[in-house]
Amino acid sequence: MLDRSRLLTDLQRQVKLLEADLRERVETEPEFGDRLRAEHAAAIKAKRTAATWASWRNDEVTQAAVAWVLGTVFVRWCEDNELIHPVLSGPGSRLAEAEDAQTKFFREKPHATDADWIEHGFAELRRSDAGAMLFDPRHNPAYRIPVSHDGAKALIAFWRTRQADGSLVHDFRDPDWDTRFLGDLYQDLSQEAKDKYALLQTPEFVEEFILDYTLKPALDEFPLDGFRLIDPTCGSGHFLLGAFHRLVAAWHDQDPTLDASEVARKALDSVHGVDINPFAVAIARFRLLLAAWKVAGVATVDEASRQRWRMTVATGDSLLPLSRAQSIPGMDEQLGHQEPWEDVLDFADQRLLEPGSYHVVVGNPPYITVSDANQNARYRELYSACHRQFQLTVPFAQRFFQLAQRAGDDRRGSGFVGQITSNAFMKREFGTKLIEEFFPTIDLTHVIDSSGAYIPGHGTPTVILVGRRRRPEPDGAVRAILGIRGETGVPEDPSRGLVWTAIKNQLDHSGQDSEWVSTVDLPRSRLAEHPWSLSGGGADKLLAALQESKHNISAYGGKVGTGAVTREDDVFMVGEGALRRHGVPEDLRRPLIEGDVVRDWRLISSPQSLWPYNSNTLLAAEHPSIITWLWPYRLQLSARVAFGKTQIQHGRAWFEYSMFFANRYRAPLSITFAFVATHNHFVLDRGGKVFNRSAPVIKLPEGASEDDHLRLLGVLNSSAACFWLKQVCHDKGRALFRALTSQVGRTPVR
Structure with a gap:
């Protein structure tokens, strides 16, 4: 049984050790330091970054360290579940097999190092085309700064550590092939990366809820052949996994005679993802790969290597257009520069990130502001809703709808869009243009105040937005969930929390009130002015009365x-x-x-x-x-x-x-x-x-x-x-504070 908490703690330590090892190589070996300095200069010239050399180098070192650790995690998972022959370690006799194989490797290649042996393990997975995407020497950060012999030796020794009873400390055997633990690694493996990329998993119950109101109706409206879904902020792939399994079920229902492998490949072809974080993409690819193999009944990498397993999940900045052909009205053309770890341009034949081409766009965009001056200026040029000190939630709100298929004059054929996002734009000044200029151009169908619900990891109050890329009906209404009361404690099962349950039960029933939320159909004009207030239980009526009688200081x-x-x-x-x-x-x-x-x-x-x-x-x-x-x-x-x-x-x-x-x-x-x-x-x-x-x-x-x-x-x-x-005014999260403080003395709060 895998001890996930201990695994995370141990791997965080390994990342720190490898960062020190790789940083020393960059600083002392011109082969690596000079190349990285040239790449930094190119990124500065292309205005992809304004970071100093030291800051940029540290990011590169962290990416490479995490890539080495994650690569060995993938190898360990596959060898414990017998997808490949033992390379690094394994339970029972498989550990001895791994050690014997390594001895044989060095006998045949006397000049090889322990780093070469780890790369040999990577090559075992690279034998399938999907595995080749995981360990692509052109883009995988691990290949950009090779680990030293001593660093590799310590990493191998770590994976072979035994407990007092002789068993391995970390055993990945799992007949169900559950890879959710990788999401925790993605989120917490490196604190520096977590802060920079605002890494945060989307809980499965939130992902399922959003897919219910986007993918489910889209599958009723659009044919499966050529169906396209994208998460432009895919992270570790929760939305992609959820969509994949739903598409598999849809293909089985449409044509029960299809071979399981064909069903898995068709579902994979429909699911696209992009993330700027290379190790998030690596995890998303690995999880999708295993999910497809599980559906197809693949038992070994040898068997997988005889079939096509291509995934459209790329590393890159999904806020940037890929070419003039994909440019969005008002956006300038692609900069012509791609960071070494990015590979979005390799997916041009899949029309990745092509505006107006997706039937469903879903995701959980990062909630941070952009501190890099060049990136900030670039996004302001590309997205009209960027205003003042905007959060990334603003350009991503625009980008999500721009990627969705546009409706014709009859309002038919429009793509579905769903996202959970920070609600700061509702009341802080940077959200003014998004609310008053952009949202009136698209059809918001649902606005759900989820700030009172307990959503693990989300200390920032959130709102769920669902809509379609089509002209809105001027006199139409928007189904809204208005908050009344937040959770009074941390629920044992967040998916069954009182507020979340009320949201799920009431969303389809307008005019329904509970102790926790109100369900109403808001006039579209009510959401065309900044700020938004999503308070229920009569608070909205009192606010309206005050708004009618108030006098502005500016007057x-x-x-x-x-x-x-x-x-x-x-x-x-x-x-x-x-x-x-x-x-x-x-x-x-x-x-x-x-x-x-x-x-x-x-x-x-x-x-x-x-x-x-x-x-x-x-x-x-x-x-x-x-x-x-x-x-x-x-x-x-x-x-x-x-x-x-x-x-x-x-x-x-x-x-x-x-x-x-x-x-x-x-x-x-x-x-x-x-x-x-x-x-x-x-x-x-x-x-x-x-x-x-x-x-x-x-x-x-x-x-x-x-x-x-x-x-x-x-x-x-x-x-x-x-x-x-x-x-x-913007709520900084009183519902979460109440939930956490109610647990003081009973449950550790982290």
């Missing part, structure tokens, strides 16, 4: 916004003592207020911070004490990026704030509030402070008195305003 000449943004707070917010000791005069110091000191209707003390501006002109002040203090940080300050441009490209001095709004500072009276808070505690400030991005300010028009500010303050701190704010 009276007031403005709301940030006072300043440094984008390097630690450099500027250093405290009065440090600034005084370095000779920074008083007029170049100011309290820089952050949201966490705006609490309980007052401003708690905030550290004195460097304020590099002239008190009279409010222009950047190049004082010697400022330059002396900031000089060690000049490179990172110059490279600060705001809206896709560096500090210097914006025409700002390297030593000043990334943004400083002089007009908001000039008027002394301000009402400030915390950007993130549990309730409304607005505070009146009478001047002399600078307000950071986490503590925005409300500025009334010139001439407004202190009494005017106090009257507004009373309204803003009222219960009515608190209710309204909870409906229109």
Whole structure:
């Protein structure tokens, strides 16, 4: 029995060891270091990255280390389940067989190393065409930085580790061929990769739910011959596996006389996937491969090598078009550059990522913002909905629908689209264009507030969107699930959680309310304005009443916004003592207020911070004490990026704030509030402070008195305003917090 938790912990340690081994090879052996530097320079020139050499190199090292570890996992799984002869290890007598085979290998090739023996294991799987995709020397990161002899020896020894009773520590035997454990490896094998790519598995019950409302109706409408489904953010392949098994069942139903191998191949041909993470793609390919072999009754790699097993799952950035022929209106042509681990161009004959060619598009796009300046600028050029500091959920929302088949004038033949995504776009400013400009052009059919449900791993509140690529009916309605109450604890079985069960039971029944959610048919016009509020239980009606009677501050000449943004707070917010000791005069110091000191209707003390501006002109002040203090940080300050441009490209001095709004500072009276808070505690400030991005300010028009500010303050701190704010402001995840805190003292929280 495989101990998944121990396997993950042990493999994380192996990745770290291999990273050190591979990094040393890159730094000391020109054969590898020079080649990688050339590739980094090419990526910079093609504007595929703006990362420094050190950062880019570390990513490459991590990819290669993970590829070596995952490759051996694939070999170990296959040898334990007798798909290949033992190479690395195996239970019982198979371990001795692996050791004997290795001894024979070295006798025949005396100059070979342990790394060569591991690659021999890779070659065993490469004998089938699908296995060749897993271990393609052109694209697999493992071949880009070969592991050293000592590193390979340690990795082999790890797989041969025994327990006290003589059995192997890690035994992969499984008659059911369940590969879900690989999803955990994909998600957690490398913390650096997890942070960069926002790795997150889609739980099976969520994947099944989305396929029920996309793939299921699509199979009723479109013929199986030529059927096409894609997950452009496929990760470890959950949606692809779920779709594959449904397509297998559909082919069996349509033609029971078909050979099992033919059914498996036809289902594989219909399933496409792309992900930017090479080891996610490797896992997705491996899982799909084993699923197809299981359906076809394949028992060994020798048997598989006699049949065609091609999978259309590629490594690459699915937000980029592959060619002018595949370009989307308004998008420029492909950059002509492909990273070494990418292979999307190898699938041109499968029309991979061809806009308007898919009957179903499903997925769970990453929820992160794009920190790389070149990538950020590229996505802004390609996707009209990208706005302000957008999350990747925005361009992917557009891309999903662009890949789907477009309906004709009669609205027939349109592709189905389904995704679970962060709900931040609903209320944060970056979602404005997506909601008001893009969504009105497509037919959203279902909007489901899933933020109250307990979805493992999803600390970010989510929403499920389902729709079709066709012109919407102007007077039509959108079926919506509105949240009332979140889970009160962590359910033993998340697929049977109270909120999730209510969503499943009520979605097809408009007008139905429960303790957890409301089901309504919303007028399409209600979803054409930003922000969205998806609160049920009568909250939507009260919100509508408040919206009718509310008055906008802007109508009276007031403005709301940030006072300043440094984008390097630690450099500027250093405290009065440090600034005084370095000779920074008083007029170049100011309290820089952050949201966490705006609490309980007052401003708690905030550290004195460097304020590099002239008190009279409010222009950047190049004082010697400022330059002396900031000089060690000049490179990172110059490279600060705001809206896709560096500090210097914006025409700002390297030593000043990334943004400083002089007009908001000039008027002394301000009402400030915390950007993130549990309730409304607005505070009146009478001047002399600078307000950071986490503590925005409300500025009334010139001439407004202190009494005017106090009257507004009373309204803003009222219960009515608190209710309204909870409906229109982004929820950071109170349902998950309640669920986790309810378990304190009973279940470990990670």
